[in-house]
Amino acid sequence: MTTPLTLYKLLITACLISFLSGLSAYAQQAPSEATNIRIGVDEKTKRIAIQYDLPRSNPNDSLYVEIETSSGKKFRPASVSGNVGRAISSGPNKIIYWDVVRDNVQLNDEDVEVLIRIVRTVPIRRPPVATRPTPPKPAPVVVQKKSPLPVIGWIATGGLAAYSFVLASGINKDVDAYKQNSVANTLPEWNAAEDKRKSIDSRRTIFTVVAGAAAVTLVANVVSLVARKSSSNQLTRPGQPRTAWQIQPASQSVGVALVHTF
Structure with a gap:
């Protein structure tokens, strides 16, 4: 079937x-x-x-x-x-x-x-295109403009002066408090007064160093400003004027050194 x-x-x-x-x-x-x-x-x-x-x-x-x-x-x-x-x-x-x-x-x-x-695919060969030489790029022009004032030196001077003012204000307040409580009736009171006196002496030393550094930096800024004006008509030498100050503690005394580079 x-x-x-x-x-x-x-x-x-x-x-x-x-x-x-x-x-x-x-x-x-x-x-x-x-x-x-x-x-x-x-x-x-x-x-x-x-x-x-x-x-x-x-x-x-x-x-x-x-x-x-x-x-x-x-x-x-x-x-x-x-x-x-x-x-x-x-x-x-x-x-x-x-x-x-x-x-x-x-x-x-x-x-x-x-x-x-x-x-059938027949590849088409095109003649190579001559590349144009790349024109040389001009060197970038760098314009340098010196500041008329040693900005960093003046900022350092202002900062040191402000810090000196803060230290002096605090020392004066502590001296007034020390004079009011100059009489000690117990040993703890005498120890507290002695610690206060040592703290005041320590901060006076720091104040002297900071104030001296501010004064030295101020003098260096003035000297640098005068030197810039006097050398404005001379050839520029490599390097820029730079002023720095160094604080070097030695035993119980503190020395302040001025480093100025023209």
Whole structure:
């Protein structure tokens, strides 16, 4: 008993045979670089097998199949596989499989022509463009402008003077408090008064150092200002005037040193 599946296979085979009867008459006339084109049917997969020889191919070549019917209709099959598309290889007996059923193509007993076309990409070589030499860039112009006053020295002088004023104010307050409580009746009171006296003496020493440094820095700024004005008409020498002060404690005395560089 014949099943529906068997009838379907027989119908597909009959359609392929009818299609090939009109296809074989035009296969050898396909205007392409492929030769010896043969048409057949793959019994296992029910696909059309287009077999051909390709004498040569280039790495950038691509190959595709085109179908032309007797009514003038042209189309490219979509469901194709094998030695088709890009990355093709040359040689005899190359095969392209076309699944007619998957493409749902209805030819209605028309005669068809199989065209195997090769698209060959020819690289265009352009002459090298002469590059223009890059013009040299001018060196950046650096404009230096010296300050008319030794700004850092004046800032240091102001800071030292302000610190000296704060120290002097605090020392005067502590001296007044010490004088009011100069009489000690007990040992803890005497110890507190003694600690107060030592603190006042220590801060007096610091005040002397800071005030002396402020005075020295002020003198150095004045000297630097005079030196700048006197040397304004002379050639400029490398380096800028720089004033610095150093405080070096030695044993119980404190030394203040002035370092000025022109």
